[in-house]
Amino acid sequence: VFHVCLFGSAKKIPKRKGAKPGDLIFASGPFGLTGAGLQILLKKIKAKDGFAKAAIKSVLRPSPRLKFGLKASSYFTSSMDSSDGLSATLNEMARQSKCKFVVENIPFKKGVEQFAKSYKKSFDSLVFHTGEEYEIVFTVPAKYKSKINSIAKTTKTPILEIGKVIKGTGVFVQKDKLVKLKDLGYHHFK
Numbered sequence: 001v002f003h004v005c006l007f008g009s010a011k012k013i014p015k016r017k018g019a020k021p022g023d024l025i026f027a028s029g030p031f032g033l034t035g036a037g038l039q040i041l042l043k044k045i046k047a048k049d050g051f052a053k054a055a056i057k058s059v060l061r062p063s064p065r066l067k068f069g070l071k072a073s074s075y076f077t078s079s080m081d082s083s084d085g086l087s088a089t090l091n092e093m094a095r096q097s098k099c100k101f102v103v104e105n106i107p108f109k110k111g112v113e114q115f116a117k118s119y120k121k122s123f124d125s126l127v128f129h130t131g132e133e134y135e136i137v138f139t140v141p142a143k144y145k146s147k148i149n150s151i152a153k154t155t156k157t158p159i160l161e162i163g164k165v166i167k168g169t170g171v172f173v174q175k176d177k178l179v180k181l182k183d184l185g186y187h188h189f190k
C-alpha cells in the first residue's frame with residue numbers, strides 16, 4: 001500500500017458535495033481500460049492487440065488530467081477523482097450532495113465491451129467497479145457546458161457528459177430501465 005500526503009494552497013478546493021438538481025455530470029475520460037489492463041496482467045491473459053497494449057499502459061503509466069482540472073475546477077459544483085472506481089465515486093458524490101445521479105451515457109473506452117465478451121469478464125465491473133482510472137468526475141451547472149467543452153478542447157481532454165443530477169437519492173444507470181448502481185468500488189477502512 002502506498003499513501004501520499006501533499007500540502008499546498010488553492011483559491012478554491014473542489015468538494016465532493018455541492019451538486020444540485022439540474023447540474024450535468026461529466027468525466028474527464030472513458031472507463032474500463034484500466035480494469036481490462038489489470039485483468040490482463042493479473043490473470044496473465046494473452047491478449048496481444050492494440051487494445052491490450054493500451055490497457056496495460058493505462059495500468060503502468062496512468063495519465064491524470066491535471067491541466068484540465070486546474071483550468072476547469074472553478075466551474076465544478078462537486079468533484080472527485082475516480083481512483084476507487086466510478087461507482088464508488090458517483091455514490092459518494094451523490095450521498096454528500098444529497099441528490100440523485102442518473103448516468104445516461106456509460107463512459108467506456110472503445111474495445112472494453114468486446115474484451116469483456118471475449119474473456120468472459122463483467123462489463124459493469126470493468127467500467128464501474130475496478131478503479132485506478134484517475135479520471136475527474138465532476139458536476140457543473142448546465143449553463144457552463146460550453147465553457148467546460150472549450151477548456152476540454154484547449155487542454156485536449158476527452159471529457160464525456162455522462163448524466164444529470166436530479167432530486168432524490170442514489171445513483172442509477174439508464175439501461176432499458178433505470179437500474180440502481182451498487183457502490184462496489186474500493187472503500188478505505190471497510
